[in-house]
Amino acid sequence: MKFSKKSEYGLRALLELCETYGGRVLQRHEIAERQNIPVEFLEQILLALKRAGLLASRRGIRGGYSLIKSPEEITLGQVIRILDGPLAPISCVSKTAYQKCSDCPYAAKPSCPLQQAMGEVRDAIANILDHYTLSRFARTQPAEGS
Amino acid sequence: MKFSKKSEYGLRALLELCETYGGRVLQRHEIAERQNIPVEFLEQILLALKRAGLLASRRGIRGGYSLIKSPEEITLGQVIRILDGPLAPISCVSKTAYQKCSDCPYAAKPSCPLQQAMGEVRDAIANILDHYTLSRFARTQPAEGS
């Protein structure tokens, strides 16, 4: 039930991009250094987020990445689905990527115990992550005491 | 955020063992056939559940496996933790297997946005799975209509 470094890095990168939202662009190495992420790996992540429409980028000497959607409109659920795929713990309960399980003897029957239980889990996870906005996420500030 | 075949097979096997709880033992090939699980793989799973104290086994010609804890006392959370490890989506929020994240810049600070969000997810998952008993699980019967 782990979720990947890719999502973790992606969310941490967005934390940085939130701070400069509406202002200047950030270059990959700035984000990578501040968040301690391997720069080439980070790049793939930023590219994926760009293709999904969350980020814009500019090349060249004053280039970099910037958020183009408001942090209020982006949820952690969206980001994780972009980077990690569906949230559902097994694909027969996924709402975004449903797939009938082939080997389960209950697949044909009207109700499957596993589907019932995992459906509840899926809903609980989605309920949190799809309502957790990036702005709330970024607001959890590391109280810089010391 | 997937969880493994191992857990899925384990839970499906326990479904069978619930039905004969208090009665006769079940042999691995019986469970394997009914639930459509590769028999040698199933074996490893049953062994793990035995070592964890959920099952007893007997060798020899009238041998097999049987539940030794009441289905009321076993939760899906327990089973999944035995077979798949901790429920937490990242290890810095695990209650059963906590591990400080090494590369996160917030690790030293009093609060980490990721920890906050993932902690909520962990709690939600655990809250469902640690209260979902095997007996409730097995009660979700495939209404055999047809």
Added chain:
DNA sequence: AAAATCTTGAGCAACTCACTAGACAACTAT
């Protein structure tokens, strides 16, 4: 003793994860 079952441990192909490398495209300062 023989047959059936569980037990243990090793092995393995396929896949995924986390990351790296390198060629290429675009922008911009001069």
Added chain:
DNA sequence: ATAGTTGTCTAGTGAGTTGCTCAAGATTTT
């Protein structure tokens, strides 16, 4: 224009995990 700096794309790779198989051994019943 062009050199230099940045993002873009595609492919590759080593380590680890998943899902499963195989073979030899231990234990029980008949």
